[in-house]
Amino acid sequence: MTEIAHRCGFIAVVGRPNVGKSTLTNALIGTKISIVSRKAQTTRHRIQGVLTRDREQFVFVDTPGFQTRHGGAMNKMMNRVVTQTLADVDVVLFVVEAGKWSPGDSKLLGLLHDPKKTILVISKIDQLKNRDELYPFVAQIASQFDFAAVVPVSSTKRHQLDQLLDEVAKLLPENEPFFDADTLTDRPVRFIAAELIREKIFRLVGDELPYGSTVVIEQWDETEKGVSIAACVIVERETHRPILLGVGGSHMKRIATEARQDIAKLLDKPVHLEIYIKVRKGWAEKESSLRDLGYE
CATH class of the missing domain: 3.30.300.20 (K homology (KH) domain)
Structure with a gap:
């Protein structure tokens, strides 16, 4: 009987500021490793969070929100973290807030180059007043990029998080675990x-x-x-x-x-x-x- 291969890899969580990247990362891992605020520019570092399942290990990289309005040293540093992370990972979660598409989303979408490793995550669907608007919103984004999968989620309600993990697992390479099973983050x-x-x-x-x-x-x-x-x-x-x-x-x-x-x-x-x-x-x-x- 052939043994099922173990899968392990790095997953970038990217999006413009305040779309729910850190909340999603924390919800997927099951504990707070990245700080959360309603204010933009909360996350400034590249923070790795680790989730281990039976045959998979997910290493999530929560990135700063991609900055398009200001060009100071801090924002340049954060954008550099985002672009470097995109080049280094196995899977990309492009997070967009449900019902809200901006020039910042378009600019970040232009940095994504590999549809086979990119999943569109529609966040905060619980806050969408009219659910009938979700399908045309997703269709409009999907027409611009051939995503490997599209998963609407609610991090606070934990809606479809398992489905998102299953879609990510399909794209992870075959690898032995990078971290011990009880590791939650690489940050001290x-x-x-x-x-x-x-x-x-x-x-x-x-x-x-x-x-x-x-x-x-x-x-x-x-x-x-x-x-x-x-x-x-x-x-x-x-x-x-x-x-x-x-x-x-x-x-x-x-x-x-x-x-x-x-x-x-x-x-x-x-x-x-x-x-x-x-x-x-x-x-x-x-x-x-x-x-x-x-x-x-």
């Missing part, structure tokens, strides 16, 4: 902790604070009983400090509390978290600063 836990803090900043003060902020873990002391973490939030201007702090430090207290709870859940142990603020002018517009802060 310090990176995930910093991302969780940044998520709280985006959710609480994202409308007030421009996107020139990042988080660096400066100290990490871990024992069997718990973890003590010192994190630094870097902002571009002195005027950003009071916005981040809030009245009487209310914003920062809430950010620290919610981040501490998420990190404790991630590590399954008590966490003591202290967060500081530092001003580093123009860090997001200098590629040297981006590299120093761990950006690819």
Whole structure:
């Protein structure tokens, strides 16, 4: 009896900002490895999440949203991550928000070159008011590119995620697993902790604070009983400090509390978290600063 081959490969999750790439990646893997926000430009790094099934291992690469409006160093870096990822993977999930097609989607579609490895994922179908609009919307996109498959999904409702995985599995090459079966991400836990803090900043003060902020873990002391973490939030201007702090430090207290709870859940142990603020002018517009802060 012929043994069924094991399949394993890399899957890029690409799309314009805020179409639900990180939510989809987290839902497929079953845990939060990429931060989620309603704000665009939340994901800045290429983050790998791993899902292992009986005869398949999926290595998802959640990419930054492809930027078409601004050309600063940060956005150029993020676009470079997207284009490099597209060249390196076995399967591409092109994520488009249901009922919404923009010039940004068209520009990213122009970067896709191999229909045999590209799946169109229509996200947020649960938010579509008129389901009758879905078919003509999909047909209009599919007429521009011969996708290997088209799968409408709802990440929050977990609708058709298994079907999406089955379609991806068909395109994966025969390989032995790249990671242990219990691996969820290739990113170190310090990176995930910093991302969780940044998520709280985006959710609480994202409308007030421009996107020139990042988080660096400066100290990490871990024992069997718990973890003590010192994190630094870097902002571009002195005027950003009071916005981040809030009245009487209310914003920062809430950010620290919610981040501490998420990190404790991630590590399954008590966490003591202290967060500081530092001003580093123009860090997001200098590629040297981006590299120093761990950006690819």
